[in-house]
Amino acid sequence: MTLLAALQQRYASLLPYLLLPLLAWQLDELPPRLLPAAGTLLGVALWLHFYRQYRHVADTPTTTSQAAAQGYCECFGEAAALDGPPLVTPFGGMRCVWYQAERRPNGRQQRPQRSERLCSDDSFRLLDRRGEIIVQPAGASIEARHQRSWHDGDDVLSERWIAIGDPLYALGELRSLGGQPDRQAFRDDLQLTLNEWKQDPAQLLRRFDQNGDGTLSSEEWEHARQTAHGEVGRNHRALAAIPLSHHLQRPADRRPFIISWRSPQDTASALRRLAWSHAACALLATLWLTRSG
Template sequence: MLLDLNIESHERLIGLIICIIGFLVCVFFAFRRFGHYRLIVDTPTALIRSAPQGYVEISGSVIAGEDGQLRSPLSGQPCVWYRIKVDRYERNSNNKGGRWRSVRRETSQAWFQIDDGTGICLVDPEGAMAATQHKKVWFGHTEMPGAALSTSSFQQYSARLVGSFASGRYRYTEELIFEHERLYTLGSFQSVGGGRERLDLKAATTDILRGWKSDQAALIGRFDADKDGKIDQQEWYEARKQALREAKLQQREMDKMPTMHVLGDPKEQGHPFVISTFDEERLLSRFRWQLGGFMACGLLAFWLGLELLLTTPV
């Protein structure tokens, strides 16, 4: 044993439980991160123009969505995506120390676009595991701040010191994706329009007839050929024929729609939805560091648990 522990039986038991839980948590997250790492490595980059339907990797330049750029609620900077967090520092009741408590979290859900030179793809960011190069942390005295600080490491480090040891009561965290940035994505790719969608003509006809039947006066006025105030079997047959023609017209209109590509959350276990302004190699490097951190923590928990197990309680 490397540690000379002097603990009682109940302390040893609690320590063992904590070490076991810590070890299992670290192993779980290490395997999960390794699975994500392998997916990024093994999934080839596809071109939007010829990408297969399903889980794909796409890289390109960011374009704002149809409604234009967003504004970050914290700094007011124009962007296509943001994630913000506001924490308030609350002192303990004994006025010794304290902790940061979250008072606001928000992630934009507006769609934006990505252009890889062969085509344009819409990106639905909901549910994405996002990693951005543009991340700022600063401090202030009100829940909503003024302008954010520069991204330079010295200024951010100074802000942390000032916010932690001076009188700043609020901490602001902001992550942004800007237009024209290079974006790496990994998610579920689907193409719609261009004649890909086929209507169930029988179901569409039934829906049209159901809509007509909800307004009996209009239905009778349109199809009551003998003017007896009701729809007989022959007139209903004509109504069905007209509904079928309208369903086919809907299909022709759908066939005229241009092809549109959409990337979103695959919602499948073990298949993450990733959007990142880091290139693939830097993203993999971050994953390797995170994997190494989980493994190191797991080994530490295992070693401490072994030390406690071999310790004779007093």
């Protein structure tokens, strides 16, 4: 990626500030305080957004696939494809693990045409020195290492992609599937099964009321409990036969989900600079607002 493309991708959120003075010059009928007030609000909102991302990146320790705990974590390694047909970018045919592509008219056509946007949500692997983590990129804020655009007749084509072997940073929610569940998981699943049975008393009586008196005696309830114990045990033995895999995905609690080709330190530094750039723009817009009053 060229330096210009990297700056465009990282600092694209600063472009709206450049339009405010142009709009103020072109649209004299607007209230004089409207545009600077909008710039102040935009700057504060985006400062909060990027500073929150920066704090999550800076405060979350980097883990490995072997030591990864369930929950919110960050990982760093290199990108690799899953088994199966290779993934390629739709216009340029570049081999990758993720892409985002756009076809848009160049503005010279006689008739307006809609832009076409394509994005891959296929899972891919993050490899580190201890193993692998499956990354499910849907919903992530992604900074790709590779980017290009070119003209194709009356269209402008652009693509961003993560290539196989690229450095890969990911911050999100980790879930492990398969493997031998621990004792606490067995106790939790046993209690969950019994609670579900209790929610259907008629079915529970049909299965375990051996003397037909309409209630479960202590012996009948123990029989029900042993039956649930056996069912949970069979389910856990089936899970133990499935190889353990780790999956990183979008957090359910709206915490940032970030994928980048930069190291954890560089990702944190870039977000910190971006946050304070928006804070500076908010300050300049505030000074403009006070002078226009």
